[in-house]
Amino acid sequence: MQIRTLLAGCAMLATLAGCATGAQQGEAPDTMAAEEQATVYQGTLPCRNCAGIDLEVALQGDEQASDAERTFDLEASYREHPQNPPVERYQGQWSVLSGTATDPSATVYELTPQGEGQVYYFLKLDANTLELIDPQRRRFENGEMLRLQRQ
Numbered sequence: 001m002q003i004r005t006l007l008a009g010c011a012m013l014a015t016l017a018g019c020a021t022g023a024q025q026g027e028a029p030d031t032m033a034a035e036e037q038a039t040v041y042q043g044t045l046p047c048r049n050c051a052g053i054d055l056e057v058a059l060q061g062d063e064q065a066s067d068a069e070r071t072f073d074l075e076a077s078y079r080e081h082p083q084n085p086p087v088e089r090y091q092g093q094w095s096v097l098s099g100t101a102t103d104p105s106a107t108v109y110e111l112t113p114q115g116e117g118q119v120y121y122f123l124k125l126d127a128n129t130l131e132l133i134d135p136q137r138r139r140f141e142n143g144e145m146l147r148l149q150r151q
Contacts, residue, residue: 037061038073041130041148050081057111057122057130057148063096070094072111074120090117097121100137108137122148 039059044052054077061070076088092113100106100123109130111120121137122130125147132146133139140146 040151042151043146043148044079045132046142046145047078047081051079053078055148057120059094059109061094063107067093067095074111074113090114092117097137100133100139102139106137108133 037060039062041057041059042055044054047053056075058073059070060072070093072090072092072094074088074090078085090111090113092111094109094111097108097110098104098106100108107124109122109124111122113119119135121133121135123133123137123139125131128150130148131139131143132148133143
């Protein structure tokens with residue numbers, strides 16, 4: 001009788017352990033799916049006092065998503081800067097604006113960080129390329145040096 005109880009208890013433990021493992025495995029794809037939704041752009045911007053600013057922008061959501069679903073993470077690190085500043089990290093919301101000073105049909109992404117930090121404006125050149133532009137939505141003369149490529 002004790003052996004049957006022991007076997008039944010082991011079987012129930014194995015079943016519960018299988019359920020717990022299944023729940024963890026079920027969570028991983030959701031987490032991975034959320035990470036896969038981010039569109040990441042990278043590039044190196046010119047820097048007056050250093051060898052360049054490595055910029056990485058990860059956009060969550062897409063142009064059709066609601067405002068709450070459109071978030072971003074931005075990371076900027078300075079190469080060979082004499083003061084060796086720490087990596088800057090910003091998070092916030094991004095929105096889609098229509099038009100630039102010279103192209104009313106252009107698409108511009110406005111990245112607004114939470115708390116302190118500068119608002120960034122990127123002109124969407126194509127699905128794989130963003131170009132940093134000024135707050136009046138004008139392109140800089142050296143625009144080709146201000147581009148981020150999709151990773």
